[in-house]
Amino acid sequence: MKPEGFHEITPQDTPEKKINVGVLGYGFMGKVHSNSLLKIPYTYKTPPVFPLLIAMGGRNLENVKDTARRFGFRGVYIHWEDMVLDPDIEVFDICTPDHQHAGPSIAAAKEGKHVLCEKPMALTVDEAKQMWQHADAAGITHMCNYNYRFVPAVRLARRLLEDGALGTIYQFRVCYLQEAGRLPSTPLDDIWYASGTASGVLLGIGSHALDMARFLVGDIVKITGLKKTFTPVRRNLDGKEAQVNTDEGNMALLEFANGAVGTMESSAVSSGRKNQLTWEINGSKGSMKFDIEDLNHLYVCLEETTRPDVRGFTKISVTSPEHPLQCLHLPPGHNSGWEYSHVHAMAHFLDCASKNTSVAPYGATFYDGYVVQVLMEAIGQSMENGQKVDIETLLAIK
Numbered sequence: 001m002k003p004e005g006f007h008e009i010t011p012q013d014t015p016e017k018k019i020n021v022g023v024l025g026y027g028f029m030g031k032v033h034s035n036s037l038l039k040i041p042y043t044y045k046t047p048p049v050f051p052l053l054i055a056m057g058g059r060n061l062e063n064v065k066d067t068a069r070r071f072g073f074r075g076v077y078i079h080w081e082d083m084v085l086d087p088d089i090e091v092f093d094i095c096t097p098d099h100q101h102a103g104p105s106i107a108a109a110k111e112g113k114h115v116l117c118e119k120p121m122a123l124t125v126d127e128a129k130q131m132w133q134h135a136d137a138a139g140i141t142h143m144c145n146y147n148y149r150f151v152p153a154v155r156l157a158r159r160l161l162e163d164g165a166l167g168t169i170y171q172f173r174v175c176y177l178q179e180a181g182r183l184p185s186t187p188l189d190d191i192w193y194a195s196g197t198a199s200g201v202l203l204g205i206g207s208h209a210l211d212m213a214r215f216l217v218g219d220i221v222k223i224t225g226l227k228k229t230f231t232p233v234r235r236n237l238d239g240k241e242a243q244v245n246t247d248e249g250n251m252a253l254l255e256f257a258n259g260a261v262g263t264m265e266s267s268a269v270s271s272g273r274k275n276q277l278t279w280e281i282n283g284s285k286g287s288m289k290f291d292i293e294d295l296n297h298l299y300v301c302l303e304e305t306t307r308p309d310v311r312g313f314t315k316i317s318v319t320s321p322e323h324p325l326q327c328l329h330l331p332p333g334h335n336s337g338w339e340y341s342h343v344h345a346m347a348h349f350l351d352c353a354s355k356n357t358s359v360a361p362y363g364a365t366f367y368d369g370y371v372v373q374v375l376m377e378a379i380g381q382s383m384e385n386g387q388k389v390d391i392e393t394l395l396a397i398k
């Protein structure tokens, strides 16, 4: 019996729109996505939709149960083939490794579920294209989780570009640098991009860099690239020698449809770089630069607004109500962290899914995910034949 003065909250008190979500995978991203789902009602003054955590999927019953109960999921599955048939799941969220994206994605789309899939879309262009085409045919809402699009500073940059604040874009350079493979002595089993079924640095983090390039500057029409494995043979934890079958670093020259040119680089052998995604854009009216390790700030240099004696980059704290994605109830200057890119990404996706609309232009659709896959294949082709690859031609035949 409650003491007098207690007022019960009933379902009638929470009339907000709700959406039922299933999360496949309970590793790094499975946890990040589940945390994001729980944070949506906390983050937004008026949440676009309230997610209900219906089921989590994995392969080991005890392990998936242990994670699922921490986040308050109602149940678990150990076969995604069963999970996609759950009639209560409206949104299927895929957080499995890259080689386990296509199967669940296509099956969930066929069941009419809205599909969110972690990046990169798939291992190959063919898989990515099938995922996009099945999603398109099913008429569902789909998004490939290029979450860096949802960092407020990146969205402010995009707004400035849409407003023409930088004029004609001349150059863009983007780097995504990490260090897991810097030491030849690190066992292959301990290297995220090369162990087991892992698919390499270009797919792992270069994909984010290529998506940033498209998100900020636009379509890429030509690409020249190379990939490199710096330590082709390592030892496993059991001491046995093992081939490194993936790239450990890569570079590309980019030519954009709007006449801009750029460079893209991603690496996992960059000592001192934990998780550094940086980019810089130069245009006829100014420049902007960004670093994910300093994600609350955008650095802007505008030719027309700065006095000659202080001309240069201004550090903008992107934490105020006038900035994009400022739904946090935190006052200006109260910084948010990396996970919030996922909270905003998921809130946007669920909002669109609840209305069955496209996530474009701010979210990456499966078509965008497929185009990034084509760009990555083009880098491989260019590496093999030493030639510049025409992306329109590749899109037409792939």
Ligand SMILES: NC(=O)c1ccc[n+]([C@@H]2O[C@H](COP(=O)([O-])OP(=O)(O)OC[C@H]3O[C@@H](n4cnc5c(N)ncnc54)[C@H](O)[C@@H]3O)[C@@H](O)[C@H]2O)c1
Pocket: 024, 025, 026, 027, 028, 029, 030, 057, 058, 059, 078, 080, 095, 096, 097, 098, 100, 118, 119, 120, 145, 146, 147, 204
């Ligand atoms: N957007 C980002 O910021 C970001 C960051 C890291 C990873 N990723 C991507 O997220 C995906 C997952 O990466 P991760 O780091 O979370 O991997 P992880 O290894 O930590 O977790 C993968 C999960 O998938 C489960 N799994 C594997 N095969 C399965 C199957 N057949 N059926 C059901 N469950 C299965 C594993 O048990 C595990 O729970 C990858 O595609 C990766 O590229 C995205």
